[in-house]
Amino acid sequence: MKRIGIVGAGRMAFARGKALLDTGEAEIIAVASRNIEHARRLARKLGAQEAFDDYRRIGSLKPDALLIEVPHGAQTEIVKWGIDVAPGILVGAALAVNLREAEEIEKRAEEKGCLIEAGYDARYSAVWEKAKDILESGVLGEPVLVQSLALFPASPSSWYYKEKESGGMPLTHMTYCFINPVRWVLGSVVDVSASANQLLMRGKEFVEQEMCAAILRFQNDSLYSAVAGYIRPPGFPNLEVRFICTEGGLEILPSRRILKIYRDTGVEEIDFSSHPSSLLRQAEKFIDALDGKAACLNPPSDAKIDVAISEAIVKAAKNRIVVRLQR
Ligand SMILES: NC(=O)c1ccc[n+]([C@@H]2O[C@H](COP(=O)([O-])OP(=O)(O)OC[C@H]3O[C@@H](n4cnc5c(N)ncnc54)[C@H](OP(=O)(O)O)[C@@H]3O)[C@@H](O)[C@H]2O)c1
Numbered sequence: 391m392k393r394i395g396i397v398g399a400g401r402m403a404f405a406r407g408k409a410l411l412d413t414g415e416a417e418i419i420a421v422a423s424r425n426i427e428h429a430r431r432l433a434r435k436l437g438a439q440e441a442f443d444d445y446r447r448i449g450s451l452k453p454d455a456l457l458i459e460v461p462h463g464a465q466t467e468i469v470k471w472g473i474d475v476a477p478g479i480l481v482g483a484a485l486a487v488n489l490r491e492a493e494e495i496e497k498r499a500e501e502k503g504c505l506i507e508a509g510y511d512a513r514y515s516a517v518w519e520k521a522k523d524i525l526e527s528g529v530l531g532e533p534v535l536v537q538s539l540a541l542f543p544a545s546p547s548s549w550y551y552k553e554k555e556s557g558g559m560p561l562t563h564m565t566y567c568f569i570n571p572v573r574w575v576l577g578s579v580v581d582v583s584a585s586a587n588q589l590l591m592r593g594k595e596f597v598e599q600e601m602c603a604a605i606l607r608f609q610n611d612s613l614y615s616a617v618a619g620y621i622r623p624p625g626f627p628n629l630e631v632r633f634i635c636t637e638g639g640l641e642i643l644p645s646r647r648i649l650k651i652y653r654d655t656g657v658e659e660i661d662f663s664s665h666p667s668s669l670l671r672q673a674e675k676f677i678d679a680l681d682g683k684a685a686c687l688n689p690p691s692d693a694k695i696d697v698a699i700s701e702a703i704v705k706a707a708k709n710r711i712v713v714r715l716q717r
Pocket residue numbers: 398399400401402403423424425426428429458459460461462464481482483484509510511549562
């Protein structure tokens with residue numbers, strides 16, 4: 391049984407904490423959050439004995455692993471502390487707010503032998519796995535273009551909408567939706583161009599790339615047009631991904647966990663909604679990886695690429711240039 395400490399007491403701390411419990415191989419020993427009442431409430435829900443308003447107090451309990459679910463601006467300091475106190479860390483989504491910090495974390499974790507897994511859970515979802523298998527099998531020919539839409543009606547009062555606390559919309563939202571899983575399927579990104587605007591929440595504290603359209607070019611010359619932002623009209627589609635291939639196409643509807651396959655024989659729809667959730671599968675893999683029985687899919691060496699791409703998107707949008715990524 392793995393003894394897990396949680397830092398953060400928000401939405402994802404609960405969802406992932408529950409997923410860890412649902413593996414049947416973990417117990418939550420403590421929850422820490424700035425607001426002790428929030429920590430206590432989540433500790434009660436997840437059956438943890440301890441609640442703290444200072445995350446450092448988890449260290450004395452010698453946890454087997456940490457789950458860190460806080461705004462990105464606060465995350466690096468906590469992850470660096472975590473590397474010294476636990477053999478494993480599962481962290482919200484983005485590895486860090488910039489590439490320099492991501493590489494520091496990668497190096498420090500390697501030195502200390504700490505397993506770090508970034509929380510990009512799409513790679514553990516049955517619908518993305520199937521899409522990857524189909525595309526790699528070649529039955530649809532070559533992928534030539536990917537198009538995605540990801541609209542999230544973030545609350546202007548939340549940390550998501552604050553440039554400094556979130557690290558920016560491309561980092562917080564676009565890497566998750568869907569740069570991380572798309573490059574899992576298509577491989578290395580060679581260059582990035584982008585345009586962005588900030589028309590609804592215009593204050594300096596708000597995310598500078600409120601709405602953004604980015605174009606990523608992959609090594610095989612396929613293109614990915616990613617549109618994302620924090621303005622979503624009521625009832626409007628929020629998450630869609632389409633792969634256009636030379637001999638067919640794929641459509642992923644992530645919220646409904648549906649995959650549509652387009653071929654000359656017709657359209658086939660596969661519903662993955664009854665499959666185990668990606669959060670549960672990621673939690674299982676993380677626990678196995680702590681014992682060296684499996685490898686996680688988002689180690690720092692790979693997750694830092696999402697940070698690099700988000701930096702490239704911001705640079706391209708600000709300077710109206712194409713940014714080449716180092717390989
Ligand atoms: N995989 C997914 O599906 C998915 C989806 C959305 C988000 N995420 C990621 O999950 C992570 C957490 O997001 P969330 O939506 O759970 O956020 P959230 O609900 O806003 O919760 C954030 C938590 O962090 C704590 N916190 C805030 N500022 C802090 C600071 N400066 N120092 C220490 N703790 C602080 C808050 O504590 P208090 O309440 O005590 O102030 C709160 O408990 C992020 O990395 C996000 O990108 C993943």
